[in-house]
Amino acid sequence: MKLEIAYIKDSGNLEKERTVFKVTQPTNLGLYLVSQSVETSSTTFSSNIKNIYWLPDQELKIGDLVVLYTKKGEKRSTINKDGSTTYFYYWGLDKPLTSTEKSCVVLLETSWRVKGISSADNKTEK
Numbered sequence: 001m002k003l004e005i006a007y008i009k010d011s012g013n014l015e016k017e018r019t020v021f022k023v024t025q026p027t028n029l030g031l032y033l034v035s036q037s038v039e040t041s042s043t044t045f046s047s048n049i050k051n052i053y054w055l056p057d058q059e060l061k062i063g064d065l066v067v068l069y070t071k072k073g074e075k076r077s078t079i080n081k082d083g084s085t086t087y088f089y090y091w092g093l094d095k096p097l098t099s100t101e102k103s104c105v106v107l108l109e110t111s112w113r114v115k116g117i118s119s120a121d122n123k124t125e126k
Contacts, residue, residue: 001109002027003066008105012098014071019105021066029087030057033108034068036097045104053091061085070096 002025010016019034035049053068056075060066063084073090080086097103 001107003029003032003060003107003109005105005107006065008097012096014094014096017070017096017098019068019070021068021107023060023062023064023066025062027060028057029055029060029066031110033110034091035106035108036100037104037106038100038102039104045106049106051091051093053089055089058087060087 003021003023006020006022008017008019010018032055034053034055036051037045037047037049039045055066055068061084063082065084065086067086067088069088069090070093071090072092073088075087075089077085077087097105
């Protein structure tokens with residue numbers, strides 16, 4: 001994966017709680033989804049995921065950071081002294097992630113196919 005979870009900071013405090021991701025290779029942020037789940041062991045999580053957040057399209061370079069706040073807010077970015085960029089996004093949740101026992105953040109890299117639905121597909125033969 002070209003994007004990795006670096007850390008979760010200030011967990012339990014909705015105003016400050018955030019998940020920080022580090023870019024390890026050039027990528028497009030729109031290829032990733034973040035969700036909340038619960039740990040079932042130290043290395044696994046439940047497939048019952050919730051609060052899915054599909055990150056928006058944004059070209060990223062090595063060294064950039066993505067900060068996803070749990071709370072509501074407006075996206076923004078800032079250029080750092082080393083030339084990298086930190087992008088700030090907001091999940092829009094009303095409760096901190098830790099409001100669920102054994103909660104965890106799951107980062108998914110997407111790969112998909114799209115098939116449009118047309119009214120012609122729904123016609124039955126007579």
